Amino acid sequence: MRVFVTGASGWIGSAVVPELIGVGHQVIGLARSDASAAALTAAGAKVHRGALDDLDSLRDAAAASDGVIHLAFKHDLAFSGDFQGAADADRRAVETFGEALAGSDRPFVIASGTLGVAPGRVATEQDGHGANPAVAAWGGGPQTRWATAELVLSLASRGVRSSVVRLPPTVHGDGDHGFVATLIDIARDKGVSGYIGDGSNRWPAVHRVDAAHLFRLALEEAPAGSTLQGVGDEGVPIRYVADVIGRHLDLPVVAVSPEDAGEHFKWLAGFLAADSPASSALTRELLGWQPAHPGLIDDLDQGHYFRKPSA
Ligand SMILES: NC(=O)c1ccc[n+]([C@@H]2O[C@H](COP(=O)([O-])OP(=O)(O)OC[C@H]3O[C@@H](n4cnc5c(N)ncnc54)[C@H](OP(=O)(O)O)[C@@H]3O)[C@@H](O)[C@H]2O)c1
Secondary structure (H helix, E strand, O other), rough: OEEEEEEEOOOOOOHHHHHHHHHOEEEEEEEEEEHHHHHHHHOEEEEEEEOOOOOHHHHHHHHOEEEEEEOOOOOHOOOOOOOHHHHHHHHHHHHHHHHHOOOOEEEEEEEEOOOOOOOOOOOOOOOOOOOOOOHHOOHHHHHHHHHHHHHHHHHHHHEEEEEEEEEEOEEEEOOOOHHHHHHHHHHHOOOOHHHHHHHOEEEEEEEEHHHHHHHHHHHHHHOOOOEEEEEEEEEEHHHHEEEHHHHOOOOEEEOOOOHHHHHHHHHHHHHOOOOOOOOHHHHHHHHOOOOOOHHHHHHHHHOOHHOOOOO
């Protein structure tokens, strides 16, 4: 298959590219910079120069492909205070892909998240996006992302073999620069490894290589309109994560009160407080996906997260 991949140079995308090429697919990766283009070329992909806002360019690339995996997201914008702007840009890109692929029966796979899908209980693939009123407080950006995921699923009725891969808040592995790396940076900075309240709230997790494998299976086999959950660990108590971090950094492990969490963890506080376990039982059954790489605690215990400051 000739697969157009956005975000191919990113954390997950750079694992998806070898996963696809390894079984004989051809990858055309979107690159907005010379550095990203060089990384894609080195990985054996072809390069489509452009940015997420270049909608004509995205349309052309999608139309010339046999399928699209959309992983690009303006995290730089989202985490500097404009999540809504990032979600709006994402929405426009997804609408463009939908138009380009309508009536083709070609696959279109996007990434979404499990966090907040069903707070306080185990989320399954059957839960809708953003249906829980508790997450309304997260504001318009997350709501827009969930609406975009629903749009992707609805493309099934327009002749697109669309699917949404919901990922846990941590897609972990060697080189991670996401939430867990940030938590480690905060522990270093504060001199304590903290968790919020009693730390019993749970995050699901998946190893990056297992996530990449699921994106390939979704591309190749997922029926139109599938919601998939790329979950390895169903729910790791945050207290356990703080314990491992404290042990590796030789720092005390401390409870931070919910009132002090915003000051201590800054923008990570809202995510870190979430109790949002998730299952992948239906995904495993549907696609035969079987996570094979270490879970979050074992991965942390391998030590690579602590080799050097991850900033
Ligand atoms: N990592 C996780 O734990 C996690 C969890 C849940 C959901 N997700 C979702 O999974 C997807 C992939 O995440 P990731 O962790 O791989 O993200 P990432 O490492 O931040 O990579 C983002 C990718 O998007 C590209 N990009 C950003 N802005 C762009 C623009 N304006 N034009 C073109 N390309 C642009 C980046 O290109 P450059 O290389 O040029 O910067 C990079 O390839 C995202 O939708 C993310 O929200 C991730």
